[in-house]
Amino acid sequence: MTTYPISDLLDAAARRALPVVRGVSDDRLGDPTPCRDYTVADLTNHLFQVVVNFQALAAKEAVTWPEAPDHLHGDWRAGLGTETERLSKAWAAPGSEEGVSPGMGLPSRAVGQMALLDLTVHAWDLARATGQDFDPAPEVLPDLEELVAMMGPTGRGMGVFGEPVDPAPDAGRFERLLASTGRDPGWTRPV
Template structure:
């Protein structure tokens, strides 16, 4: 069991990469469980998080005001490269210490935010494109505390929707999805 952000990010990236590779170009306009994003928008968002949080790991600024289009050329291979760079950035000595960037949040919290995106958005993409996705259990355990702590602020800032109800017996991942405002049983059919 590990609690290093870089180790958790490495596991999450290894599980996310096949989902990203499995997205067919014809699926880029398909809607996702994220009401504001189709598959293209969500892939660009995830790419932007992966790239931006590399800078945050080094204590630098990252601009999230606009999301560029990352889906040019061999973007699937580039996603694998960028997630590798993300893991390396968070494995650097001191990356989890102090505060980072203009967010003025503890670096470990910021790294966990990247982990959340790299765990939840592959599920969004898998659901939208008919793929299977099983997240890393250690990552899910680490994210439960983050979402409980940051959830109210994330909802206020419209990053999360209101929590979705889950039936008794929901898995920890279903509970995590629901706490971010996702219906863990979402399907692409209306």
Template sequence: MSENSIADLLKAATDRAVPVVRAIPDDRLAAPTPCAEYDVKALVNHLFQVIVQFQALAAKQNSDFGTEAPDVVAESPDWRERFADEAEKLVAAWAAPGADEGTTGAMDMPARTVGSMALLDLTVHAWDLSRATGQVYEPAPESSGVVAALREAVAGLGPTARKMGVFGEPIPVPEGASELERLLAETGRDPRWTP
């Protein structure tokens, strides 16, 4: 894999997301998150749907986001470990030769852009879940290139994502804000959000 391949970036992001999901206590599943439309349980289910559907996209297959996310949390007592397994499969799918080349998905977008969408969800929603459940989120180290790649992706995807209601309007951040805080603010999140 080349430096900063989508698979490398996803691996760095999953290394941060999996411990957050594993540490979600059952008594916080109904708690609010920075994503107003999701409580913790619904956001975990959404993230499951993302990591499964983006495996298909890596293989240049169609994805299905048209249906409601399956309730994996309710259906699987071992959902935390299933999440870790699916996250590992996501990284492997994007590490396959040619996964980040050409175009993929119904919108026929560049594969690298599509991979960046999975990376964004894994990073930002892991932060959402950590905030909602009283955990401290440590972003992937700067050397991994994750946050830098995401800020670049958000700059390109932002206008369309805001029109579609995927991102909120950017929020101003104070001087000295971290790169992660800037990324969160660019997606319309308040980096200082608390439940």
């Protein structure tokens, strides 16, 4: 398996995610998403928070996770683009993938993979919730599969992942990954 730097994978994921974010119209912010209990606005705010906080985690700094942040003001779509660029740069810094992340107690590369997972899977969530198409960058899938295999039980215990869903027999690689996080790959927004 070819191992790409996390910064390269984050760049690739952002190139696929940002068009979805730009396609989220304000009238869809209250709509449900495949993430139970999250509206489009909630999920977008969560994604913003992840992208910002994981910049600090790349530098091995402590982060806080305030409840219900509100980043959806001004030109937030462009703001998320700027923050994803900063995220990739933070993970390109020397040493960002080395050692163990303080406070997280995980290998630093796994922490970077967590940001990659959120950027990829939540882009799919937002696309589904707002009627857009989304295909992940294929090069991110090996890292995401590795992370979900490693963190699945812990993620389910913490409520980050749902119980795995049985994918369709003809499910593709990304659909199987979604199912392993507890998502229904066939989820569609209510009419």
